[in-house]
Amino acid sequence: MSARDEGTRTAGDGAVPVLSAEGLTVRFGEKTALSDVSIEIPRGSTVSIIGPAGSGKTTLLRSFNRMNEVIPGSSQAGTIRFAGGDLHSAAMDPAEVRRRIGMVFEDAALFPGSVFDNLAFGLQARGEEGDLHGIAEVALQAVGLWSEDAEILEARASDLSAEERRRMCIARTLALEPDVLLVDEPTSTLDPAAAARVESLIHALRDDYTIVFATCDHTQAGRLSDLTAYLDSGRLLEYGPTQTLFTNPRNPRTEFYLTGRLQ
């Protein structure tokens, strides 16, 4: 941690950051999606990113596993460090980065075929030669989709319910045993009961993973996260312990957002 700490960019507690961004600016063509964002994600913490639509929440998540660079016309300034190394250094294989920093997107993108095919895809891409069924079983158990008869493996992914799809997408990422889990809008498009169940799944995963998630629902951020970052028009306006940020926001815009008065 740097000495010129401004409070907005660190979590305090002296925890070791597993991921950190320094002066991160991301542009898509002429449009600036993120502007000079500096943030540290302590290992083992759960961090929520909140903010109005279009504030750069997804872009920030995607920059953590180098998914912005696959978009034509994107450009980036600043540095991101992962486990002490520069995320964009030549020594970092982007595919390896994406396995270690797994991301679950907002829309459940199903691969054609069975649930097993979906889980095996990333493992096969890694060149995994071990017991794919065993790995899939562990991952499905972790998201509560496993049953003794193993029938789920043969189910067509497109036959799953919205909630099951979301769980399967999380399992697909967990199968690669990532260090960090990025989740974009974990419960959007789910009905309230399913949303509550998926939320408790995320809650259970907090013990095993460093989690960064973006959400439009700031009450969800309050329930799930240790730290909350408030993004506004691509700028990180406030970052700190969730409880502090919710009860005593320093930036008036944060307060406006949280109380629904943001113009």
Next chain:
Amino acid sequence: MTAFRSSAGAPPTDPRERLMGGLLLGCTALAAAAAAAVIGALGLETVRFFADVPLSQFLADLAWTPSAEEPGFGILPLLAGTAQIAGGATVMALPVALVLAVFLEFYAGKRTASVMNAAVAALGSVPAVVYGYFALNFVTPALKGVWPGLEAFNGISACLVVGLMILPTIVVLSREALGAVPRSILRQAVALGATRERAVLRLALPAAWLGVLGSVVLAMTRAVGETMIVTLAAGNPTGVSWNPLEGVRTLTSFLAQASMGDLAPGSIEYGACFAVAAVLLLLTFGMHALGRALVSRGHPDGPGGSRS
């Protein structure tokens, strides 16, 4: 759509609207009448032909020589020729077209894609007779350098050039099928540590395969109906040969040749042309319907799709 239908259900009161409705109905009726006339004329002569030549002979004879002393009325030789040309052309066009479609859809930059698209579209707008001359006067002499035994009229030259002609159909329609694969799937694949090549080969192509198959069937339909190139490049031999270095006679090239001669209406040769034309129509109509069905089923929004 529903709103449009329900409003169209009530009879319009505005006289201009009624006039417009009448005009549209008239145009539709005209088109339907034209189609009915073609099918009717074809059907009538075909039925007359089959009064003289039994269907069993038509399907089982191994020679198509309607003007010979001992005429043969077997459709199989012509079908075999058509299958050779359409199959050969597809085999030549498919690999190139598929690589092009994948490249244009997933790899080419905007400028490259638009230039190559224009080039592919240009291939599709060349008149068939120009292709035919190209086959006869450029491709065949060039191939003769490789196979000195090549006949002046041969199947391989026709296959190559028909393949060139149907290439745009496969490229454009396969690209559409690939483009309809949700981008979120490919993005998710990359996010799981897959290379783009893996995402394209393992996910996009399998997801689009029905549409690709449909594009191939539609391209083959064009090849089956192609007349000018085959007539000019493959000649019109009466025998059946599976040797691509020799000439080939297809349904279409027979029709082109026969209609240039003077056949007496009512003669059996005259009827034979209609029977061949009927077979050609059935074949292309069926293939076209199949191709269209595959293309629309292959689309993720279609009934066979897997939209997530």
